[in-house]
Amino acid sequence: MITVGLSAFKNKRVLLLQGPLGPFFQRLAQDLKGAGAELTKINFNGGDLLFYPRGAVIFRGRMEEWPAFFEQLLIDRKIDIVLLFGDCRPMHRDAHEIAYRRGLEIGVFEEGYIRPDYITLERFGVNGNSLIPRTPDAYLNRPKTDITPTVNVGSTYWHCASWAVLYYAASALLRPLFRHYRHHRPLTLWEALPWARGVWRKFKYKVLEQGIQAELVSVFSKKYFLVPLQVHNDAQVHVHSDFDSVKQFIRDVVSSFASHAPADTLLVIKHHPMDRGYRDHRRLIGILSRTYGIQNRVRYIHDQHLPTLLERALGVVVVNSTVGLSALHHGTPLKVCGIAIYDMEGLTFQGSLDEFWRQAQGCAVNRTLFTRFRNYVVENTQLNGSFYRRLKVPDSCAGLVWPQSVADESVPGIEEQPAMPDSSIMKGHR
Secondary structure, eight states: OOSSGGGGGTTOEEEEOOOSSSSHHHHHHHHHHHTTOEEEEEEOSHHHHHHSOSSOEEOOSOGGGHHHHHHHHHHHHTOOEEEEEOSOSHHHHHHHHHHHHTTOEEEEEEEOSSTTTEEEEEESOOGGGOOOOOSHHHHHTSOOOOOOOOOOOOOOHHHHHHHHHHHHHHHHHTGGGGTTOOOSSOOSGGGHHHHHHHHHHHHHHHHHTTTHHHHHHHTTTTSEEEEEOOOTTOHHHHTSSSOSSHHHHHHHHHHHHHHHSOTTOEEEEEOOGGGTTTOOOHHHHHHHHHHTTOGGGEEEESSSOHHHHHHHOSEEEESSOHHHHHHHHTTOOEEESSOOTTOSTTTSOOSOHHHHHHHGGGOOOOHHHHHHHHHHHHHHHEEESOSSSOOOOTTOTTOOBOOOSOOOSOBTTBOSSOOOOOGGGOGGGO
16 A cells, blocks of 8 residues: 555545544545545544545444444445554454455554654554564565655644544534444543643743753763653553553653662653643652652653654663654664564663663664664655645645555565464454
């Protein structure tokens, strides 16, 4: 779907499930129709209906009725390809299992592995469900390739916020029409409050945290460990890791740091910008810091310049975040505590978290491996563009830069289309 581009959808019957917040799937449908595809879209709630108002199939049944409804639709419409956003949503997990069992192609959209100018479209699954090879030799045996320069997307925060407000408002107002639907987060008008709170906190922390970044990158340069947090409901935490919450991750990291990190190092915990309005971990971090007697060695920050922090950090600890790839780009030692496509020898620290604090300095990133891995990811899973803000590019209503040529030659050391695993191993089906 990536190496071939839109021609992969020619004469195919494509089914769209839920997309990202906003009109992206409606615009994508126009691209696919222009390539010769026949489109079917399913709407599950008022937000879906708002952004795809014409020609969609409406599902208003109960969750237990969904699998049979979906499978019958696949049969009736003779679907070839199923496209969806995120493979861990409850209704998408059921759909994925059925589509795979029936031998259909599955394409999963997700926020870009490579930020900020890409989105992900991957065959079968993403993140912990990805088919991307996880062995260094698969990339070291691969010929060197160059990546085409991207078109800059720019800031998408306000676009995303606007689509979110509209989506949740429509879902709340039209709830009587979809009373059996269950979303992965509350679908009420009250969801506007966290976004408003997030804007307030953004300005608040800009004032309160003045001077923190300057201190970190000067006085404490190469003397602090950076821990970027995930959003509270991220599947990377709840599905693709052994943590049951971001709070548990924080507890484990602070405990391990207090017991094993060198006494002259700091622990810098950075809040996720998209979680700013939903969670505040200051109290928890304060309690843990006092409990372990390290209150002078812990910083909790929000909106500092991440690339600068990564460049000056002694090491980085993540569950599974795109920040991990950014850390590797800067050559910063990285410890992954969940399941990540880039967690392999030569890129990340393979020992325990307790060991990482003292051994990070000797953990070098293999630059050749990283470059070839990153190029493979871009070539096979990334599209230049955004879900929330269209690029001004020709021949794409969705505002995406689609590849124009077909990749006919297989890549030594990597299967062009990796064999799909048994669907029971998907983390979303545990």
